[in-house]
Amino acid sequence: MITWIMGILLIASFACFVIYAMRGGNLTIGFFILTIVWTLVYFLGIPFGVGEPFDVIKETFAEPALTYGPTIVQIVCGAWFGRVLVDTGIAASISYRTAKVGEKNPVLATICVAFVTCLIFTSAYGVGSAIAIGVILFPIMGRLGVPKRVAVPVFTLSIGAAMWINSVMFVQFAxxxxxxxxxxxxxxxxxxxxxxxxxxxxxxxxxAVVIFILINAKAIENGTPYEVGDPNERPASVPEVPIWTYVLPVVPVALSIVFQWDSVPALFLAVIIAFFGTGYMKTYKGFVSILNSTAKTAIGDIGSLIIMLLVLRFFQHAAVTVMADFGPALTAVVPNNEFILALAVCILAPLALFRGPLELYGAGSAVISILMGMGVFNSWFLFAMLVVPSMTCISSCVTQSWNMWAVEYNELEPKTFLKNGVPVYWLCTFPIMGLASLLLF
Known part of the structure; x- marks a missing residue:
C-alpha cells in the first residue's frame, strides 16, 4: 500500500514539474523543489520497510556538487574560448569576409553564413557569443534580402549543428x-x-540547413533588402586579424581527435594562440586587460547555468535513490527493445519543445533519472535517447536563450520561427538517431 502511495506522489510531483518546465519556469528552482519532494517521499516509506535511511546532507547535497568540479572547469574553459574568439575579432572577421565572398549570389552567401556560424560555434558557446555574432550576420542577410523566416532558422540551426562537437555542450549533457x-x-x-x-x-x-536554404532559394533571390537591429551595435569596421586564425575554432576538436587531448588543455592552447595571433600579447598590460575582461565576461555568461547544473546533481541523486525501489515495476512496463525506443523518441521528438519530457534541460531530466534508476540500459544508449531530441530541439525552440534573442532581434513572430524551424530539426532526428545506433551505442 505504501508503495502505491509513494508512486502516486512521485507521479503527481513529476507531472507538476513537467507543466512548470513547459510554462517556462526557472529550472534551478524547479529541480531544487523536486529534490526535496522526492527525498521526503523516499523517507515516507522507510518506517514501512521501503528503502533505508541515509545522510541526506552529505549524499544528496554535498557529494554530488563536490564531484562536479571537473565538469564545471570544462564549461568555464569552453565559454572563455568562445568569448576570446569574439573579443579578439576573429569571429567577426570570419563572418564579414565569408559574407563578402558570396555577396553577388544571395543563396551562396546564405550558405556561407550558415557554415561560418557552424564553424564559430564548434567552440564558442552562450547567448553572449550568439548575440555578438548575430548582430553582424543578421544585417548582412538583411542587406542580401534573405527573408527573416529563413534567416533566423538558418542562424539557429547552424548553431545547433555546431553543438554536436562543442565540448561545452557535451559536458553539460554528460x-x-x-x-x-x-x-x-x-x-x-x-x-x-x-x-x-x-x-x-x-x-x-x-x-539539412543547406537543403532548407535551397528550398527557399527563390524567396532569397527575389527578396527585398531590409535593415535589422541597431547600427550602433555593429562593429564600425572589419577587425584585422591574420587569415590563419580562422582555423582556431576547430583547433580544440582537432587536438582531441588527433592527439587524444582532453578539452581543457586543448582550449587553453587555443586561447593562447588566439591572443598571440591577434596581437594582444605584444604588451604585458594589453595582455592582462584582454585576459581579465574575456574571463570575467565568459564566467558571467554561464554563472546561472553552473548553479542550475549543481542543483540538477542534487535532483539526480534523489531520483536515482528513489527509483531504485521502483526499478522492477518500471522494467515490466517500459519496453527494453532499443529499436522500438529509438524509433518512438524520433517520432515524438517535438515533445522536447518548450522544455518538455524529451528535453534534458526540462522535464526530460526527470525522465532520464527514472530510466537510469531502472539500471537496465547501457549508458551510451540512454545518452542518445535524450540527447538526440534535446540537441536537435536546441535549434528551433523559443525557450533557448539565443533563439529567443534572434526572434526578437529580427522582430519575427515566434510561430513563424517554429513553423520553419521545427520540421527541419524533426527530420534531422531520424538520420542522427540512426548514426547513433551505428557509431555510439
Whole structure:
C-alpha cells in the first residue's frame, strides 16, 4: 500500500514539474523543489520497510556538487574560448569576409553564413557569443534580402549543428549521466568515441540547413533588402586579424581527435594562440586587460547555468535513490527493445519543445533519472535517447536563450520561427538517431 502511495506522489510531483518546465519556469528552482519532494517521499516509506535511511546532507547535497568540479572547469574553459574568439575579432572577421565572398549570389552567401556560424560555434558557446555574432550576420542577410523566416532558422540551426562537437555542450549533457553504473561498464566521456558520432551528426544537420536554404532559394533571390537591429551595435569596421586564425575554432576538436587531448588543455592552447595571433600579447598590460575582461565576461555568461547544473546533481541523486525501489515495476512496463525506443523518441521528438519530457534541460531530466534508476540500459544508449531530441530541439525552440534573442532581434513572430524551424530539426532526428545506433551505442 505504501508503495502505491509513494508512486502516486512521485507521479503527481513529476507531472507538476513537467507543466512548470513547459510554462517556462526557472529550472534551478524547479529541480531544487523536486529534490526535496522526492527525498521526503523516499523517507515516507522507510518506517514501512521501503528503502533505508541515509545522510541526506552529505549524499544528496554535498557529494554530488563536490564531484562536479571537473565538469564545471570544462564549461568555464569552453565559454572563455568562445568569448576570446569574439573579443579578439576573429569571429567577426570570419563572418564579414565569408559574407563578402558570396555577396553577388544571395543563396551562396546564405550558405556561407550558415557554415561560418557552424564553424564559430564548434567552440564558442552562450547567448553572449550568439548575440555578438548575430548582430553582424543578421544585417548582412538583411542587406542580401534573405527573408527573416529563413534567416533566423538558418542562424539557429547552424548553431545547433555546431553543438554536436562543442565540448561545452557535451559536458553539460554528460553531467546527467555522471555516476551511472552502465551494464556494459562504459562511461559517458568526451573523446574519439563520441566525436566519431558527433562529427557526422553535425554534417547531417548542416546538410539539412543547406537543403532548407535551397528550398527557399527563390524567396532569397527575389527578396527585398531590409535593415535589422541597431547600427550602433555593429562593429564600425572589419577587425584585422591574420587569415590563419580562422582555423582556431576547430583547433580544440582537432587536438582531441588527433592527439587524444582532453578539452581543457586543448582550449587553453587555443586561447593562447588566439591572443598571440591577434596581437594582444605584444604588451604585458594589453595582455592582462584582454585576459581579465574575456574571463570575467565568459564566467558571467554561464554563472546561472553552473548553479542550475549543481542543483540538477542534487535532483539526480534523489531520483536515482528513489527509483531504485521502483526499478522492477518500471522494467515490466517500459519496453527494453532499443529499436522500438529509438524509433518512438524520433517520432515524438517535438515533445522536447518548450522544455518538455524529451528535453534534458526540462522535464526530460526527470525522465532520464527514472530510466537510469531502472539500471537496465547501457549508458551510451540512454545518452542518445535524450540527447538526440534535446540537441536537435536546441535549434528551433523559443525557450533557448539565443533563439529567443534572434526572434526578437529580427522582430519575427515566434510561430513563424517554429513553423520553419521545427520540421527541419524533426527530420534531422531520424538520420542522427540512426548514426547513433551505428557509431555510439
Amino acid at each position: 553531467a546527467f549521466y555522471q555516476g551511472y553504473e552502465s551494464p556494459d561498464g562504459q562511461n559517458i566521456e568526451w573523446g574519439t568515441h563520441y566525436l566519431s558520432f558527433g562529427i557526422p551528426a553535425m554534417l547531417v544537420q548542416m546538410a
